[in-house]
Amino acid sequence: AQSVTQLDSQVPVFEEAPVELRCNYSSSVSVYLFWYVQYPNQGLQLLLKYLSGSTLVESINGFEAEFNKSQTSFHLRKPSVHISDTAEYFCAVSTANAGGTSYGKLTFGQGTILTVHP
């Protein structure tokens, strides 16, 4: 069965500092990778996704993640964080068969709470 490990449960950081949230998944033939964000008292929202093509994907608010197949990782980075980035971040994986057909269901990591201090 697929598993996802988020290596840090909590990441405190000061405003304008860079941040990296780490995510590793167990190997599979094909995977689709996602980062979701959950702001306080809100539902899960998609931050960015990797389906195919360029291994570096970006979000509209400055986050980026790089798919590294050899290391089975999909780490999330931002060069300069804001107070408003304080939230819980979830890495998720959807597996596919050798032909690339997705099975649909997401397997989530346990989440990383990012706290940005002024």
Next chain:
Amino acid sequence: EAGVAQSPRYKIIEKRQSVAFWCNPISGHATLYWYQQILGQGPKLLIQFQNNGVVDDSQLPKDRFSAERLKGVDSTLKIQPAKLEDSAVYLCASTLRSGRVYNEQFFGPGTRLTVL
């Protein structure tokens, strides 16, 4: 476009009681999911529907949990009888499928269940 709707938002019950949650997915989304999110953990899939058929219910505790999507739109998830360890947020999500790939899942606000 309206998002995924869920009700109730909060529910408190005593152990051994029954409870039901309702979900209305985004219009046109044929695929619907129920997830359980226990405090401090990531969401865990309970059941996946494609229209009104079950695709995956391998992690649904079928001795006490049941779910249905009779007309391929709304869905209900029921717990009977509830246990203390069922305290969690129950999330509903929906998505479109484009060819071989499922698009992003859109999540509802969730129902927070507390079992006393």
